[in-house]
Amino acid sequence: MGSNDQRALLVAYLNDGDVRARDRLVEELMPLVRSLANRYAGRGEPTEDLVQVGAIGLVKAIDRFELEKGVELSTYAVPTIVGEIRRHFRDRTWAVHVPRRLKELSMRLARTRDELSAELGRSPTVAELAAAVGVDEEEAIDALEASKAYAPRSLDQPYDEDEPGRVPGLADEERGYAALERGSVVRQGLDALDERERRIVVLRFLRGMSQSEIAEEVGISQMHVSRLLRKSLEAMRGRLEEPEVPV
Amino acid sequence: MSEVVSITVPAVPAWNGVVELVLAGLGARLDLPYDRIDELQLATTTVLTDAHGPDVRVDASAGPDSVDIKIGPLAPGARDPGRRRVLDALADGVELEPGDDGTTWAVLTFARGGAR
Numbered sequence: 001m002g003s004n005d006q007r008a009l010l011v012a013y014l015n016d017g018d019v020r021a022r023d024r025l026v027e028e029l030m031p032l033v034r035s036l037a038n039r040y041a042g043r044g045e046p047t048e049d050l051v052q053v054g055a056i057g058l059v060k061a062i063d064r065f066e067l068e069k070g071v072e073l074s075t076y077a078v079p080t081i082v083g084e085i086r087r088h089f090r091d092r093t094w095a096v097h098v099p100r101r102l103k104e105l106s107m108r109l110a111r112t113r114d115e116l117s118a119e120l121g122r123s124p125t126v127a128e129l130a131a132a133v134g135v136d137e138e139e140a141i142d143a144l145e146a147s148k149a150y151a152p153r154s155l156d157q158p159y160d161e162d163e164p165g166r167v168p169g170l171a172d173e174e175r176g177y178a179a180l181e182r183g184s185v186v187r188q189g190l191d192a193l194d195e196r197e198r199r200i201v202v203l204r205f206l207r208g209m210s211q212s213e214i215a216e217e218v219g220i221s222q223m224h225v226s227r228l229l230r231k232s233l234e235a236m237r238g239r240l241e242e243p244e245v246p247v
Numbered sequence: 248m249s250e251v252v253s254i255t256v257p258a259v260p261a262w263n264g265v266v267e268l269v270l271a272g273l274g275a276r277l278d279l280p281y282d283r284i285d286e287l288q289l290a291t292t293t294v295l296t297d298a299h300g301p302d303v304r305v306d307a308s309a310g311p312d313s314v315d316i317k318i319g320p321l322a323p324g325a326r327d328p329g330r331r332r333v334l335d336a337l338a339d340g341v342e343l344e345p346g347d348d349g350t351t352w353a354v355l356t357f358a359r360g361g362a363r
Binding site (some may be wrong): 087113122123124125126127129137138140143144204205206210211212222226229230233 | 264267268270271274275276279280281282283284285286289292293332333336
């Protein structure tokens with residue numbers, strides 16, 4: 001369908017209220033929705049759900065489209081579709097229900113943790129974190145623990161379309177993987193991880209780097225490293241159930 | 248004098264969060280850096296995978312220089328080299344002690360300094 005045809009359908013729907021015209025447009029642009037949803041696939045939410053919320057974004061974009069703007073519908077719709085997918089992650093990717101107040105506090109603590117780490121040159125204590133954000137220690141612990149219920153991947157780091165899962169500097173770690181794989185039976189567990197998780201596991205458990213050093217090297221927050229380590233160990237545990245040679 | 252905090256929970260992963268919460272509270276009382284608390288939790292839950300149910304006990308003893316976490320009973324011969332490597336990286340010491348009925352207990356030692 002050419003852009004003139006799309007325009008004709010938009011006119012039919014927006015000016016004359018022809019709902020079938022809107023349905024045709026949705027049908028035509030679903031491949032775009034699917035391709036955008038795929039960028040966010042593999043992050044703990046079923047791709048089909050992402051396609052569904054993306055489709056809602058598309059419908060909203062069609063409803064709000066202004067014929068006189070003179071832009072292509074697909075160009076106009078992309079931010080709305082992506083916005084809807086991101087909103088879905090924001091609302092849905094806490095594995096358990098966490099009150100909004102706690103979510104906000106945990107995000108503030110994550111930022112403060114990174115800031116204080118840089119300032120102090122070491123990981124801050126709970127007391128230091130609590131004092132910095134003005135809550136008591138128990139509240140800080142609550143929020144820090146709650147943050148572990150958050151799905152680990154950051155939406156600010158979408159996959160590279162050409163090389164999904166590829167992270168910069170990964171080639172440098174090849175030797176690390178080889179050593180880890182030679183030296184232990186972790187290999188089977190590593191198969192359960194994606195490349196970034198493998199890199200973090202190698203940096204932590206083979207190179208002995210601290211979480212803050214990894215955070216700096218990989219360019220993500222300490223909280224994020226912690227979450228990825230947890231997720232990785234969990235995935236690896238699943239693969240390590242078979243009995244192994246005792247140490 | 249060492250201070251001991253003990254918790255016994257059903258040996259199913261759903262209770263790991265409760266153990267982690269207790270360890271976070273203990274770590275905060277001891278003024279451990281948050282990284283350290285995090286790794287103490289990670290190491291403990293890694294060992295909990297080997298719990299030889301129905302219940303598992305975690306005893307955390309805080310000495311002047313270190314925190315010992317004793318976890319058990321564990322299934323005999325349940326530890327494997329892969330998991331041991333993970334524990335060695337997280338804790339300053341990993342000991343396995345025989346318990347009653349052929350079970351094993353793990354004792355993880357964490358220095359009360361910064362993250363490793």
